Amino acid sequence: MRQIIALGGGGFSMEPENPLLDLYILKQASKSNPSVCFLPTASGDAENYIANFYHSFHQHGCKPSHLSLFRPPTRDLEDFILSKDIMYVGGGNTKNLLILWKEWGLDRILKKAWDEGVVLAGISAGSICWFEEGVTDSFGDQLEPIKALGFLKGSNCPHYDEEAERRPAYHHFIETNQLKPGIAADDGVATHFVEQEIVKVVSSRPNAKAYQILHEGTVRERTLETVFLGE
Numbered sequence: 001m002r003q004i005i006a007l008g009g010g011g012f013s014m015e016p017e018n019p020l021l022d023l024y025i026l027k028q029a030s031k032s033n034p035s036v037c038f039l040p041t042a043s044g045d046a047e048n049y050i051a052n053f054y055h056s057f058h059q060h061g062c063k064p065s066h067l068s069l070f071r072p073p074t075r076d077l078e079d080f081i082l083s084k085d086i087m088y089v090g091g092g093n094t095k096n097l098l099i100l101w102k103e104w105g106l107d108r109i110l111k112k113a114w115d116e117g118v119v120l121a122g123i124s125a126g127s128i129c130w131f132e133e134g135v136t137d138s139f140g141d142q143l144e145p146i147k148a149l150g151f152l153k154g155s156n157c158p159h160y161d162e163e164a165e166r167r168p169a170y171h172h173f174i175e176t177n178q179l180k181p182g183i184a185a186d187d188g189v190a191t192h193f194v195e196q197e198i199v200k201v202v203s204s205r206p207n208a209k210a211y212q213i214l215h216e217g218t219v220r221e222r223t224l225e226t227v228f229l230g231e
Contacts, residue, residue: 006127008158008185012056020204020229034085038066042092042125086119089126095138131156143169155182185210
C-alpha cells in the first residue's frame with residue numbers, strides 16, 4: 001500500500017507541544033516502534049531543526065534517524081532509505097530540495113520506497129514535493145509556481161490559512177493555468193493519500209481544514225471533511 005501524508009503546517013517544528021499529527025503519521029506504519037527518518041534537505045540540514053526532530057520523536061516510541069545530503073551516512077542511500085518505515089520531509093526551500101534530490105538520485109529512490117510501502121510524509125516543502133506542482137516562496141519575496149516530483153496528481157498549497165497571500169496567489173495561478181487544480185491545507189492539517197486518492201484528512205487544530213481547489217470556468221473551493229484528532 002502506497003501512502004503519502006502531506007502536512008500544510010504543524011508537526012514537531014511548528015507545534016512542539018501538540019504531537020497529534022506526528023503520532024498520526026507514526027500509526028500509519030502499522031507496526032510498533034517504527035523507524036522514521038527525517039529529511040531536512042529543504043532547510044539546508046539546519047542543525048536545530050534536526051535536533052528538534054530527535055527531541056520530539058525520541059518521546060514517541062519509535063526509532064528516529066535523519067539523512068543529510070551534506071554529510072551522508074553511507075554511499076548506499078537506496079539501502080538506507082528502503083530500510084526505513086517512514087520518511088518525514090521537513091520544510092524550507094522547495095527548489096533547493098528538488099535540485100539536490102535529483103542530483104543525488106533521491107527522486108528515484110523515494111519513488112521506489114513509496115512503491116515498496118515506505119510511508120512518505122512531510123510539511124510545507126515536504127508536502128509540495130510529492131505533487132506535480134505547487135506554490136512556493138523558494139525564489140525570493142513572492143510566491144511562484146514550481147514543478148515537483150509528481151507522485152501525486154495536481155498541485156498543492158500549504159500554509160493556506162496562515163499566510164495572507166497564499167490563497168489569492170494559488171487561485172490566481174490556477175485561474176491563469178499556471179498550476180493545475182489541487183489540494184490546499186491549513187496549518188495543522190494533514191491530507192492522507194493511499195495510492196493517489198485522499199482517504200482521510202486530519203487536524204491538530206479544531207477549526208483547521210483542507211480544500212479541493214477546482215477550476216470549472218472559475219476557481220472555487222470545496223471544503224474537505226476534516227477529522228480533529230484531539231478530544
